[in-house]
Every structure is written in C-alpha cells, then in structure tokens.
Amino acid sequence: MKRSEKLLDAIGQIDDRLVEEAARAGKERQEGKKYRKKTLYRWQGALAACALIAVCVGIFGILKQSGIIFGPYGEKAADTAEMALEDSGVNMAVQVEADPTAGPEAAVTSNDEAAAPNAGEMPEAEIEPYAQAAEEKEPKPELAAAEAVPEALSENADQSRMAAAGNQDQNPAAKEAGLSQSESIADGGLTLADGSDQVTVSVKEISAERVTFILENRGDESICYGEAYELERLLGESWEKVQPKKVLIWNDGGYETKPGGSNEVVVNIESAYGKLEPGQYRIVKEYWLESNAGTADYEKYPVYAEFAVAD
Amino acid sequence: MEDERIIDLYWARQETAIAETEKKYGGYCRSIALHILKSMEDSEECVNDTWMRAWDSMPPKRPDFLSAFLGKITRNLSISRYRMNHARKRGSGEMDLLLIELEECLPSGRSVEEEIEGKETAASIDRFLYGIEEESRNIFVRRYFYMDSVKEVAERFNISESKVKSQLFRMRNRLKDHLEKEGIVL
Numbered sequence: 001m002k003r004s005e006k007l008l009d010a011i012g013q014i015d016d017r018l019v020e021e022a023a024r025a026g027k028e029r030q031e032g033k034k035y036r037k038k039t040l041y042r043w044q045g046a047l048a049a050c051a052l053i054a055v056c057v058g059i060f061g062i063l064k065q066s067g068i069i070f071g072p073y074g075e076k077a078a079d080t081a082e083m084a085l086e087d088s089g090v091n092m093a094v095q096v097e098a099d100p101t102a103g104p105e106a107a108v109t110s111n112d113e114a115a116a117p118n119a120g121e122m123p124e125a126e127i128e129p130y131a132q133a134a135e136e137k138e139p140k141p142e143l144a145a146a147e148a149v150p151e152a153l154s155e156n157a158d159q160s161r162m163a164a165a166g167n168q169d170q171n172p173a174a175k176e177a178g179l180s181q182s183e184s185i186a187d188g189g190l191t192l193a194d195g196s197d198q199v200t201v202s203v204k205e206i207s208a209e210r211v212t213f214i215l216e217n218r219g220d221e222s223i224c225y226g227e228a229y230e231l232e233r234l235l236g237e238s239w240e241k242v243q244p245k246k247v248l249i250w251n252d253g254g255y256e257t258k259p260g261g262s263n264e265v266v267v268n269i270e271s272a273y274g275k276l277e278p279g280q281y282r283i284v285k286e287y288w289l290e291s292n293a294g295t296a297d298y299e300k301y302p303v304y305a306e307f308a309v310a311d
Numbered sequence: 312m313e314d315e316r317i318i319d320l321y322w323a324r325q326e327t328a329i330a331e332t333e334k335k336y337g338g339y340c341r342s343i344a345l346h347i348l349k350s351m352e353d354s355e356e357c358v359n360d361t362w363m364r365a366w367d368s369m370p371p372k373r374p375d376f377l378s379a380f381l382g383k384i385t386r387n388l389s390i391s392r393y394r395m396n397h398a399r400k401r402g403s404g405e406m407d408l409l410l411i412e413l414e415e416c417l418p419s420g421r422s423v424e425e426e427i428e429g430k431e432t433a434a435s436i437d438r439f440l441y442g443i444e445e446e447s448r449n450i451f452v453r454r455y456f457y458m459d460s461v462k463e464v465a466e467r468f469n470i471s472e473s474k475v476k477s478q479l480f481r482m483r484n485r486l487k488d489h490l491e492k493e494g495i496v497l
Contacts, residue, residue, distance in 0.1 A: 011455045012386050014434035016379035018440055022452035023339070023378060026467035206403070245375075267354075 013133040020247045039045060050281055198225060199287055201305040209270045211283060216262040222255045224289035229265075232304075235281035242281070245274045282306040314377040319371035328369075329362045336378055340385040346458040347389035348396075357392055377381045380434045386456065432495050443482070450475060451482050 191197055194200055198219035204212045217223050227250040232239040257263050269276065286300040312331050320328035340361050344354035352363045374380035440448045450468060453459045454475075461479075465472045 006425075007432070008390065008455070009387075009431035010429050010436060012383060012390070013429060014452070014456065015437045016374070016376040016383075018437065018448065018452055019379035020376045021445075021457060022449045022456065023382070025453065026451035044484070081318055117441065247376075 017243075017247065024247065024249060155197075197303075199301070199303050201303045203305050203307055204264065206307055210266055210268045211305070211307060212264060212266050213283070214262050214263050215257060215285065215287075215303070217257040217259055220259045222256055222258050223287045224256050224290050225285055225287040226250060226254055228286070229267055230284040231269070232282050232284055234282075237279065238283065242273055242276075244272045246272070248272055275310045278309050278311045280306065280308050314403060316376060317367060321366065322373070332362060332365065332377075332381065336381050339378060340381055343382055343385045343457060344389045347386070347393050353392055353396070354389070355386045357385055358382055360388050364388070364493070382457075415447060432490070435490060435493045435495050438493075439486055443485070448479055453478055454469055 008309075196218070198217065198221075200216050200218060202214050202216070204214050206212075215225070231242040231244075233242050234240075255263065265285065282304045284304055286302050286303050288298060288300050292298045312335065317328060317331050320331060326449065337358065340358045341354055344357040345351070348354050348357065361381055364384045365381060368384075372380075374483070414484045440451065443451075446468065450464055453464050453467065459467070461472050461475050470477070
C-alpha cells in the first residue's frame, strides 16, 4: 500500500467529533445568513405595518382635530365614539376605575375596546397606566428574535417563564442536582475608568437543566454578543474546557445590550453537556463593543459566570 | 427519529433500525460514496453494505455520533471498492485484483501492525486538527475525509477556490512537520 493511501486510511479513522463538525460546517453559515435574511424580511414587514398604522392614526388625528371627520349624526368622530359607547352601555372611564387591581393590561384592553381615546381626552390618572401597559405590551425586537431561535440558548426569556421557574432557593430540582451559585463572579473583559468591570455577569437561577444569568452593561458603549458559550471546569488551579456531548451549533446572529442595560441569558447545560460531575464550573461568554464591529479594533472580551455542582 | 432511538432499535435487533437509518442518513452516506466512486450503482451498493455493517456492529458498539460512525463505514467501503475498480480498469494483472478480493476474506484488511500504526497516525492527525483554526480544520476534513472537490469546499465556506488551495497547501506542509515531529513514519 502506498504511503498516501495509508494516510488516506488514517484520515478515515479521525475523531468522530471532527467528522460531525465538518458535516455541518459551512452550512451553518449559509443557514445563519438565511435566518438573518428571513428575520430581516419579517421585521421589514412588521415595521412597514407599524409605519402604516402610525400614518393612518396620524391622519385620522389631524382630520379629527380639524373637524373634517363627522359621524352619522353630524358629530365629530370623537363625539361619535363616545355616543357609540354610551349606546352600548359601556362607560370607559368607569370600567378602568372600577378595578384598580386589574393592572395596566386591563387598562389596555379597555382602551383598545374604546377605540384608544387620545391621551388629551383621558383623565390624568388614566394616562399613566395606559402608557405603562403600552410599554409592556409592545414586543421588544430582541425578544422576538430570540423566540425565532430554536437553539439551546435563548436571550431575553420572557418574564412569565422566568417567574414560573422560581429562584434557586425555591427550586427543589436545583437542590436535588446539587447545584449552587458561587458567590464570586469572575471578570475578564473591559474595565471602566474607576477600575470596575464594564460588563458583569451574575447567576440568577440554576436548575439541573439550565443556568440563567444576567449580563449587565455598566459602560457607556453598547456591547454585542452571540449565542455561543463555553463551559469550563476548575481542575486544580486551572480552568479546563469541558467537551460537550454533541457538536454545539450556534446561529450566526448577535444581541445588543445598550449602556446601562442588562439581558437575561439562558444556557441549557444538560442538553449540551449532560449531567455534570460535582465540581466548580463557569460559563464563558464573549462580547465585543458594538462600535468596533467590523473595524480593525474588533476584539472579543470574555466574561465568566461561576457555579458549583455539589456531590 | 433521534440517534439514540435508532441505536436502541439496532440493540433490540429490530429491522426497522435499517429503514430509520436509511431515512435519516441515506442521503449523507450516498453523498460520501458518490464523491469517491462517481457511480450511482456502486454508491448504492456501498450504502446498502454500510447498513449491513452497522447491523453487525451494533451491538456491541454504541456510537456517540451515529452519523460519523456510518460515514466512516461508507467511506472505508467506498475506498475499498474504488481500489478494486481501479485495479480492474488499470489491467495491472489478475494478481492485484485477486489480492484485493482475498483481502475481503480476512477479518480485517490490514495486519495488526498496520492497524496499530493507522490508529497512531489517526490520533496524531486528531491532535494536529484540534490545534488549528476551526475553519481550516473543517476545510481539511471536507477535502480529505469527505473528498469534496476544491470547488465544493469553496462554495460551502463561501471563499475562493484559490484560497482553499492555498489553505490546503499550508495545512499539508504543517501536517508533514507535525507527523515528523511526532515520529510518525508511513
């Protein structure tokens, strides 16, 4: 057998992980591009719809204020809306005030049903909940993007899910799995003028399946990060990379955290690494400055979130 | 169906294992065979032989990566068939063909020494590949494991063919140095 044939045969025996990784390589990038394009198109559509609604509402407001729009009885539109509500037996103001514990969402519902009256026509007490509710109802772009990602990591998980998960102390699964949050959170990235870290990471909750941490940007520049992360284990005095049980695939997208903002990052440890052995671990995330993306100064900085798995 | 479930079917000796494997990995294995053999008919036979080998191997084996496990079987079978076809076409004498045919009767086509050498070489190549950049590593594996053409590699990674060629050239030289440093003699 020729030497080159021997080499060819030897390459046929390389590690399965390398074979698996190469099987997906390149395609991920193409799929990532497709995903970004799809997301872009979806947002273009949504933005166009929002813009159209805003224009319609604006025109309607202008026409109404100028008295061009009249109802079937010769009244202006605002009067018509009020008359229609009175006819149907619904008193908007009474409904909103009747249940002060209903919260902002109830206010939104009632305002929606009442054809969203102008803020100027609303009593002062009603303006605030209406505005709050509008803020809460409005989907954030990052959240929608994360929902479209079917991978192990999802950013900005919705509050209801996080609340349902409960904190670490209330989570018996975490205790059962022997997981606990380390007190010290290591840093590794950029520092501010006062020497403190620009980006800090703190573990919010831990279960046997996943770790949720808060990534906070304390600087005055926006930061970005991707879906990728690594898990390291403290062996002796050094941190060693933990090999995942399968090839991890990340969508080629980025998430932004504005100055003073924070994001929740959920890492599905069990599906990627299986059941962890007892020990000290840390999750490594990398971020970069949004302003440096695509420039010669582009550099990634690591941040770490530590946690421990007990016996 | 998930790989774990498919492997369970093999272990339970259920013939649906082969149908499920064909459904999930038929295209993948056929693509590997076609890259080597350039013949639909030969590729189809190699893929069918792959399922038979998988059936004979599981149990006792329980691969961590079923796709890589099947891919390797297909690759080895396809290379063997390629060598046989090549010897036949070359007309290099009936003896060559006869020897290749007889190799199939042996428990393994290689001697124990060759087997150990091959594993050592593969382990050394693993170390080399894990030590280089991810993209370079994947280009190398696509070219020399999956036997993609330079054009296919370039399209897959969205880079020019000349860049693929230059990267492969550099990696071959680095691999040569690496194997020499580790005392691997082929």
